Amino acid sequence: MSQNAHKYSLTVRIFIGMIAGIIIGVLLQLVFDDSGDLRFSIFGYSFSTYNILVDGIFSTLGQIFIASLKMLVVPLVFVSLICGTSSLTEPSKLGRLGAKSIGLYIFTTAIAISLAIGLGLLVAPGANVEAATDVTYTAKEAPSLSHVIIDMFPTNPVNAMAEGKMLQIIIFAVLLGIAMAMCGEAGKRVANFFEDINTVIMRLVTIIMNLAPYGVFVLMAKLFATIGADMLGSLTTYFLLVLGVLVLHALVTYSVLLKVFTGLNPLILFEKMRDAAQFAFTTSSSSATLPVTMETARNKLGIGKSVSSFTLPLGSTINMDGTAIMQGVATVFIAQVYAVDLTLSDYLMVVLTATLASVGTAGVPGVGLIMLAMVLQQVNLPVEGIGLIIGVDRLLDMTRTAVNITGDCTVACIIAKSENELDEACFNDINAGRREEDIDLEHFDRNS
Template sequence: MAERKQWAQPKKSMPLYGRIFIALGVGIAFGYILNAIGGTHQPVINNHILPFLQFLGDFFIKLIKMVVVPLVFFCIVDAALSLGDINKLKSVGVTTIIWFLATGMISAMIGLFWVNLIQPGKGLQLGTVGSGVKTKALPGMYQTILDFIPANPFESLTSGSMMQIIVFSLFIGFAIISLGEKAEPLGKIFSMLSMVMFKIVDYVIAIIPVGVFGLMSTTMTKYGTAIFGPVLKFILTDYLACLSTTFGIYTLLLIFIGRVNVFTFWKKAFASWLVAFSTCTSSAALPVSMDIAPNKMGAPKDISSFILPLGCTAQMNGTCAYFAVVILFAAQLYGVELSLPQQILLCVQATFLSVGCAATPQIGLVISLTLMTQMGLPLDGYSLVAGIYRIVDQIHTATNSVGDLVATVCISNLQNELDHEKFDDLTLLDQKDGAS
């Protein structure tokens, strides 16, 4: 009898967000049980179990801290190199960069509005460090600009002064571009180092479930079910910030700068929005956007081919809003008061940091830890965000991705190159992708 061959289908590994949700659930359940049987008042739990759970969370956070500075440094150099030619900074290039920075700043300020209004971190006091946190006196405008420039770049890299690292990285990137062919090998090295850092990030991100389990179990053991109210309010605040940007700011930009019908825009842009929302990466939505912009919205191919790929890295409006929300959320959890000028400075820093956030799932979670550290906030509440980050990251990515299409349409119109007849033609929706 001939041996019957069985062709086994290769097992698909569970996606990372699935593993994080499981770790979150197990951490909640385990922490709830520990809390119910005594929590920190039980010597065995407090002296043996809790320190191990805290170790798991601290191990994960330490790895993230390890990777953030070189990640931002190499990736922003690589982002600058993606411009390809200093001449591109003229006309479309300058307009695009200003657009990305301006919309990012506006989105961050919208995030500040909602987090100050809803105050999701109020009602659960994770600690009493509010009076112990020393905030630096805010310098004047001129001094603030001077503080962006590092006196010693190596010291800035060592201390993790992100704004100074970003400025230094941009100077390196533009200098390499200016040198042309002579500096191409160095540019390739920086691009490769950027890829290496993202590979390391992949390794670190792979252990997020372990870190989430440790952090969530620890938090649940200490505070019990009181944590759920702030978490739900945080999700609501974050979504409101991103939706306000999408349906408020983008609508105004499309009407007054793009001079187009908003409903027509959404009929054509929805596919790209949905891909970004479901995959949590703008890179996945990029091919869809690259088809929609020239073929269905009437944007010139040279403009869309410049703005959309650059926007994948440099326009992170949803992430900017998240940075503002998560920092104030963490501050509220610990009773730390940030003045309005400090919050505005936070918006500036969040905007520039977002320039280096590549279109990779979970990258906002990595970068947000940097901002928490720079603001001097305790990191215990980080688990509350890490466990549900996939939920909020979906709206961040969708906001980022559709913002690239908004920028393409509006900048094309500013250049008087948008084909309004093609934009208004809804029959193009029936054409297959790639049709011209």
């Protein structure tokens, strides 16, 4: 097989899996009715072919794939952060990385929601939509900002890892890495141990990535077999507006920032982000996609270990540009549907609240709706209005997750460039990272 074929094999397989899953899901909706027609009986028990395929095989395999990705997140973040932090020769560098990362993430989030509100007011997606009287939505209580800050610091690191509390894991790993860097020879011996673990974990990431086309197939088949096309009727303008702002933010905002701060070609970044974006789109989870994002950043974009180990896990937790865009458009949409006139100060409050709320938004599917309830409450809009958009939010959640992880890597490139931790030759090499993504599992032992 040619080198070019090797390079694109994983990308092509994932894309084929995605398209095949969509087609199978749509066909299942056309062939079977709501009751799951084409039933059969075995030993007196009745079975629905539709339920066996969708709720049985597709759902089970899809959840196994998601669980496999999530399995890697905590050990990957913990070990890579320790390795990156313990290798820092300048203690001040960690402070610079933190300040730059948080500052850029908040800056891009503020741009995202401002753009969403501005275009929402211009397009007016809710002007001709009537609020349904039977629409309900029970909002979960959103955490306060003070609670988010307090909850960043772990009282039990082991419990934080067991529950997947990323901010607590990040802080503990950073502190442990700093302590290792200050312990001389003892710290170096422990660091070497974690470096070996990190090598094994990254190889495990590669194995999971080779199984991605099958996971993508069952996830997309399950989604499109259950989602109804009729729900897009009255929400077409809202759906297309959110989708348009997401694409605009990814292609324009990130391109401008990357070009201005680094001089790098944004098209190369988008090309190399394809695999990670496809993972993000199908999983709807920044956290589940993190192993793939980190592999892409290190092996394809040339981002140094100390930067990628710190910036990307932090970004998967606090960088929620896509979620902020949904919140901005949804706020305008719901205000228009319920004929509530929001003032300039109200919109400024939405920008501030959504930007700060992104810090407390976990990188898991659907959590944006919880934070939207918090935003709506700040400007006295009915939380029940979330029920109007919840039907199409699953598809939008997939897209905004892809935007989020693209933003993570854009910021990581900018920070790596400023810290002289970016291998520009690797970034500009379109073939970089090809060998790691195309391991032949049948000959895995021989190649390793």
